[in-house]
Amino acid sequence: MILPALFFYLFAGVCIAAAVMVIASRNPVHSVLFLILTFFNAAALFVLLGAEFLALIVLVVYVGAVAVLFLFVVMMLDVDFAALRSGFLNYLPVGLLVAGIFLAELLLVGGGWIISPHAAKTITAPIPGDITNTEAIGRVLYTRYIHYFQYSGLILLVAMVGAIVLTMRHRVNVKRQDIGTQNARSKRNTMELRKVASGQGLEELPPREAAE
């Protein structure tokens, strides 16, 4: 039984170390890569807890989508992180003071904290023991929790409409491909054959109507 505990400390330790490196590393790209490492370790912790569905979701959503998005943003935006950091040492004493106060408060509160002994008893919907938790979620997601699913769908719709409202611009003076016009072109109104006398060239062509 010591093995899960060892793995817990391994993953938790790497997770925290990587999280520290996210804020400590100088290169923002390294920060994002450390963030991905943090996510991987968090996923491993979920596996240890027996929540394999959550673990895979963390990998797919955070590593697959969010972290890659971060990476894109960091690489595409020209943020001068050195300038952002320049006042760091000046503000350090004040920051340490605030952090110290928070730490003291946390210790005071945490010192008197006893996790309610009733908490474990009151759990009303425990995961059934004989099925995997992916199956457990699958059983309720589209039945018992159908309304949550629909609400989430509407929220995503809001996000989509919002993104379009805020960013899409109908540009004028942009040449767009118009397949209909392209197909309607014929040899007669696009080509012209002329005889060119040797050594003379052509005089300027008369401007043709734009959309014949």
Place this chain on the structure above:
Amino acid sequence: MSFAIAGYSLHPVLPELVLAVGTLVLLLVGAFRGERSTTLVGALALVLLVVTGVLVATLPAGRLVTFGGSFIVDDYARFLKILALIASAVTLLMSADYLGQRRIFEYVVLVLLSTIGMMVLISAGDLISLYLGLEMMSFALYVVAASNRDNLKSTESGLKYYVLGSLSSGMLLYGASLIYGFTGTVEFAGIAVAAREAGIGLIFGLVFLLAGLCFKVSAVPFHMWTPDVYEGAPTPVTAFFASAPKVAAMAIFVRVVLTAFPDVTLQWQQIVVFVSIASMALGSVAAIGQRNIKRMLAYSSIGHMGFALVGLAAGTAEGAQGVVLYLSIYVAMTLGSFAVILAMKRKGLATEEISDFAGLSRTNPVLAFFFAMLMFSLAGIPPLAGFFAKFYVFLAAIKAGLFTLSVIGVVTSVVGAFYYLNIVKVMYFDQPVGAVDPVRVELRTVLAVSGIFNILFFAYPGPLVSAATAAAKSLF
């Protein structure tokens, strides 16, 4: 073949379903017909909101519960849903001018989506519905705040609201997860049972949950976004912010506190009393120095939310009735005031400074009269509706023995009267600064209805008061 599952009847959610499907249809209409369909979409949206309101009113009486307890339709939900629907419909009506200029049909769709969120929120019976409803409402609000996207102030207000809103959602979720962890359930009824023997962990969760909700009703100390967002957002959007979302957020605030934590009254009462006093004090003092009328009304709304929370602090059915009445009258006053602000145009340009109201009594006496009445009502001067709103919440607070809170409330109300009366003074005694444009017919209608409601409420308060009483009783 029947697909019915016990406890999952769709009948109670019929209004929401109609509204949601109608919104999707309007989105399609707008997407296919392009921006010239803005007026059409707006008109159809008004019809849709009215139909939804009728459906809410005609649901079978009594307490309907569906989706395994996470969606509750009781008298309280019915009353506040209709109030929120009225507020949304009136703001859409008042947006006609803005929509005519900007031609964004998505604005209408977003307002409707936000309204669906509000209805989900008002009916929420557990923490997950609460969170989803709140986010549906807020996301749409972030976008409409920035909908005038070429304007720096509008985008600033949208971004500010979004960033601070995410922060508050984070706190709310943290609180919700603590509550779930210490009670083992997300349903309000289950939390109420488990809360009887819960310790400090649950109280921690409660504090975070209330912090998130305070942000949404813009109560001090989570009010910082309000003045900037109100000032920066386009005026019809500000009118929307000040009315419908406040109703929905306050509705869920009251429902969570009274139905999920009835046995830890002492703990949440402290928080609500503090927030209430701070909001009333800040709302009445900080508004004095404002020059911009929208900013002033932002502080005014902070103060009014403080007054409404006085009723909640009482923790009784009477207090809840006070909150419900306060919200109804507040919405009527706010919508009327914003109708005036929208009407204050000179040569087609909107004016937003308080000094622009100078001498309005001579250039447009009707507008000035109604605005003066609304200001008196907001200040809480009898016999206008605003006085009765305050009367009911303070009565409940005194009956619950909260004397200090009541005295502070009355004092801040007197301080706050200064800036409302200042506007009346500017309108009636200062030199005119030029005539205002003719007022659009929909603004005149809104203003007349709101003004007459405020002036004549004392003559016939019966129906509203008894409806509010029934609404409050259904929570207990």
